[in-house]
Amino acid sequence: MSSVPTAVQTDDPTVVPKPDDGGRGMLDSRVSVGLQRRVVLRGLIVAAVVLVAGLFVPDLITSSYYMGVAADGVVLGIMAIGIGFLANRSGLISLGHTAFYGGSAYGLAIATTHWGWSPTSAALFAIVGGTLLAVAIGALVIRSTGFGFLMLTLAFGQALYAVSTLTSVRSVTGAFDGISVTYPSDSTTFLGLSQADLGQPDTFWPLAWICLVVVAFALWLVGRSRFGVTLEAIRENEERARFSGYNTYLPRLGAFAISGACASIAGVLFALKASYVSPDVLGFQLAGDSLIATIVGGFTILIGPAIGAVLYIYAQGKFGDTGNLELYMGLALIVAVIFLPGGVTGWVVEQLRRLRTLTAGRKEARRS
C-alpha cells in the first residue's frame, strides 16, 4: 500500500510539476494526501479491464444455475461491499442495511406497479430514496459505536420490516404477500432490457456486473480521497481528529450514507431481477446473510465482501442441497472467523505477502 515517494504529489492542476528530488523522504511543502492523477488513472484502467473481462462471464458459465448463483452473488456483493466499506473506513458494523436494500426494492416496486413509473425513473427514485433514508437513520445512529451501533441499526431494519407487514399498508406493500413488480406496459424496458431479460441471469448479468464494478471503483476513489483519509483518522482516534480540527459527525454520516447508497443500488437490482418484492428483503435473515458474506470475504480489502457474497450464495446452494443449510453455514462461518480472521481475501493477501518475502529472501541469499 505504501505509495512511491515522488517529488510531485499533488492533485492541484495549477501546480507546475517540479523535478524529481530523487524520492527523498522530505515532504513537498504542498500537501500530497488525496487522489493523485497517476494513481486514479491506474485504478481506472484496472476497473475498465475488470469490467470488460467480467462481461464474458456468461460465455464461460453455461449452466443457468451457476449463472444465477453468480448474478445473485453480485447483487448481494454490492450491498456487502457497502457494509464492508463502512466497517473498514469507520469501524462500524451494521446489521441494518436491509433498511436501504429493502427500502429501495420496495421503492422500485411501488413506483412501477402503483404509480406507473418507468422502471428507469423508478430505479433512480428508489436509489435516491434509499440513500436519503440512510442519511435520516444515520443522523440518529452514527454517534454510537460498537454494539450500540450494531443494535440500533438492527432495530431500525427490523422496524421497517414490521412496517412493511402491517395490514394497514397492505394496499401499498402487499404485507406478507409482497408485490409483483409490474411495468407500465409490456414493451417497457430498463436500459434496453425487458422484464423477461432482467429475470434471466445471463441477460441480467451485464447490468449487475457493471453496477458492481462502478460501485467498487467509486468506493475505491472515496477511500483514497482526502475524505477517506479523514474517515480513517476518525476511526483510528476520534478524539484526536476533533483536536486536529475535524468535525467528526458529518464525515461519519457521509460514510454511512455512501454505504447505504450501495445497499440501495443492490436493492433495486434485486427488485429488477426478481420482479417480486416481499418483506424478506427487509428481514433479519438477509441482514445476517449480508454481514456474514462481508466477514467471510473479509473487509480489509474493498472487494473482499463481494467475493464473500458470491462464495456465500454458492455455499448456500450447495449446503441447501444437503437439507442441513443452517448447520453447514454455521460451521463454515465458525471456520472462517477462527481460521481466516481477515476473511478469504485477507488470507489470500497474507499468503501472497509471505510468498513475496520468501522469494525476496531467497534472492537475497543467492546474491550473497
Place this chain on the structure above:
Amino acid sequence: MSGSAVLEATGVTLRYGAVVAVDAVDIAVAPGVLHGVIGPNGAGKSSFMDALSGRRRLSAGKVLLGGEDITRKKVAWRRTHGMARSFQRTSVFNSMTVRTQLEMVARRNREEDLDSIIAAFALEAYLDQPCSAISYGLQRSVDIAMALIGKPHVVLLDEPGAGLSQEESVRMMDHIRALCTERDVAAVLVEHDVDGVFRVCDEITVLSLGKVLASGKPAEVRADPVVIEAYLGSQA
C-alpha cells in the same frame, strides 16, 4: 503582561460531583511565553488542561482566546481558530503513516511549512512508517508536532515528557522551549518533571488540590515559602 495575553482564563472551575478538581484558577499567557503548571499528583493539572482545551465543560469560569470568549466552543472549532493541545497519553493515528497524518492535519489547519515542523522533530526518516511501528518517543514527537501544525496561537502540552527517558525528556523540554520562542506561541506546559519546568519555563503556576498555590516567575515561585513548605520543600 496580561494586557497582551493571547490566552486568558479566569475562575476556571471543574467539578466532578462533589469533588472540585479545579477551583477558580486564573491564567494569562502572552505569545512566546512558556507557562509551566506543576503540582503533586491529583493537583488538577490534567483537569485544568482539559478545561482549557474544551475536552471538559467548565463548571464555572471563562476562557478567552485572543480576547474572544471561547468557553462554549467545540474542540474542532478551537483547533482551527488557534488553540491546539497534545495529550498525556500519546494520541496519534496509529494505522496511518507519519506523513499521511501530518499532511492531513496540515491541510486542515492551513500549514504552509510542514517541512520545518518535521525537521524540528527530526521525523524525516520515519515519514513513511505507520505510527504504530515507531518508538514511543517518536510517537510523542508526532503528537506534539501535530499540535504545532498550523501556527496555533496557544498550545497546551499535557506532560510531553511522560514515558520518555530522562535524556529524551530533557531534549523534549529544550525543544519545546525553542519552538515556543521561534514560533511565538503561547504555551502551557503541564509536567511532572519539576526541575525541567524551572529550567525552561518563563512563568510557573503551582497547583495544589485544584487551587493556585503560587504563580509567577520561576525565581519568585521557587522562593515562595508556601510552595517550599507544601511542595518543593519535601524534595529539597
